[in-house]
Amino acid sequence: MSENTRKPPLVMSRRTLLAGMGASLGIGLGAGSLGMVAAPSIARAQTSSIRIGFPVPLTGPFAAEAKDQVKSAELAVKLFNDKGGIAGRKVELLVRDDKLNAGEAATRTLELIEKDKAHAIVGALSSAVQLAVNEVTRARGVVYVSISQSDTINEIKDFSRYTFHEALNPHMTTAAVARATFRKGTRVAFLVADYAYGHEMLRGFKRAAAEIGAEVVGEIMHPFGTPDYSTLMPRLRAMKPDILAICNFGRDQANAIKQANDFGMKKQMQIVVPVLLHNQRIAVAPDVFEGVIGGANYYWQLQDTVPSARVFNDAYKAAYGSLPTDYGAYGFTGVYSTLLAIEKAGGTETDRIVNALQELKYDVAKGPQYYRACDHQSVQSVLVLRSKGKAEMKSPDDLFDIVAVEPPSELMLRSCAELGFPT
Structure with a gap:
């Protein structure tokens, strides 16, 4: 989301943070690498595993939501690995704690790219933190799929061809x-x-x-x-x-x-x-x-009308003995759509993954989704829920009524021109 003068718990600009993180890791971020034109994609060999970096705030006030995202992301990886991986290559999820801090997130993301050789980054559960992650990934030419609400990440000043936004936006x-x-x-x-x-x-x-x-x-x-x-x-x-x-x-x-x-x-x-x-x-x-x-973005009772939600719920329950949560579902859809794109791309070459994500039509948990061409925002349904009282609940999981489901449509988004894209 937008950079503001007050945000948790950030005090430095993203450019200053990234310069410091790059120096601490011995990674060069040249003068032009933080501009709108990203550095050339880092060459990543077709090694034995496909590595997805996953920075989320496992400590701090958003830890409950972050831990659910990890569980759902791990499920997405398990489902791919259970069918033999992608072209025979197993998938690894590299989870890192960003501690809900932009500097920490920048450090962990740089490590994931430069040391762990991650082929793509999915994650972040904070408006400002995701912008710091995005600053690193676009500078290094690595695909980033954000799973936290943000309007700013779609605007032209923060957008890059490597940036995709899986979450709803404000x-x-x-x-x-x-x-x-x-x-x-x-x-x-x-x-x-x-x-x-x-x-x-x-x-x-x-x-x-x-x-x-x-x-x-x-x-x-x-x-x-x-x-x-x-x-x-x-x-x-x-x-x-x-x-x-x-x-x-x-x-x-x-x-x-x-x-x-x-x-x-x-x-x-x-x-x-x-x-x-x-x-x-x-x-x-x-x-x-x-x-x-x-x-x-998600509630488990979508299974009554959306077949993919029932499949997701059943797989999650088989793995963990419970039902998935709203923000947990972002971990699943974000990682699963990324892996679908890698599968469609026939490997881990970045430009091919980008092209595959741009063309992807997917339904993995909540009905049809796709990434809009101009800003890579995931076009998807939006749920409106009402919280039930104890007397209304038929089971401990019966938390909400679904008041409305707005179907996926680009009409619910700000226009590409308003975001700063040429028309």
């Missing part, structure tokens, strides 16, 4: 949630995490509100990792909104919704979130999240 997510909940004249207040994720979700909701005719009555920013919202809830209530949109992620989401519930906010207004997180829902009592509406 524009898609907020527009879908707004269409399900906002009406003309609806009064909307915002509680927003003061870093890239929150800023882009807020921008998306405001844009949707303007199109629908809803009224924005105010917004309050909070620092990343805020444990106590007690001073903010009365201020939000005083705005007298019909809808409170809480734009934060991970533990921040669970804490904010719990405290809104403690203040009786749900009795006075509808609470919506851009992304309704599976792991944060199960981290607290069901009634805390009851009635909250939000977007999602």
Whole structure:
């Protein structure tokens, strides 16, 4: 997502970070390597294994989602290896902890490329961190498939022909949630995490509100990792909104919704979130999240209407004894689509992988997907979910109702011209 002055836990520019990381690893990043024209692809021999680098924040406040992504990515690799790999070559998943830090992510990504000879990079679970990973991969001419929400990574200043975005983006997510909940004249207040994720979700909701005719009555920013919202809830209530949109992620989401519930906010207004997180829902009592509406890339009950979701669920349950989560599914679709492209490319030569990804039409977990030509954004369905209360749940896994499923369409994306691409 967009580079902002405040973001967790970053204090240096990406260019400064990358220059330092390159020096520490003895890797040259020439003066032109960080510009829009990427360095020539690094030659990688057709060795005995196909290596996919996978940097994610295994420590920190997003660790639960990251660990689910690893499990789903490992499942994708297992399914390919169980059928003999790709052209007889086994696949390896090289998991690294980026610690939710751009400098750490840059270091790990450079190591994966230069020392581990990764053929492609998939991963990152932070708006700003994924941009640091992307800076490294595009400079080194390596395919990167991002699995974290971002609008910025698709814009021309951060895009490269090696950059693919498997995740939903804030524009898609907020527009879908707004269409399900906002009406003309609806009064909307915002509680927003003061870093890239929150800023882009807020921008998306405001844009949707303007199109629908809803009224924005105010917004309050909070620092990343805020444990106590007690001073903010009365201020939000005083705005007298019909809808409170809480734009934060991970533990921040669970804490904010719990405290809104403690203040009786749900009795006075509808609470919506851009992304309704599976792991944060199960981290607290069901009634805390009851009635909250939000977007999602995946929910296991898609299996009722989408055959590939049932296949994915069954494979995941056979491997782990449980059902996959929303952000976990990104690990599967991101790695599986990358491996499909490598298979289609007939090997690990970077330009052929890029061409294969650009042409790929895939349905591996949630229905049809493909990467849009101009910005390599994955065109896919967007789910809108409502969290169930305890009395509604038929089983421990019965967490949400699917309120709406917006089918895949380029019409839900910002135009290529708006992103800065020539028309």
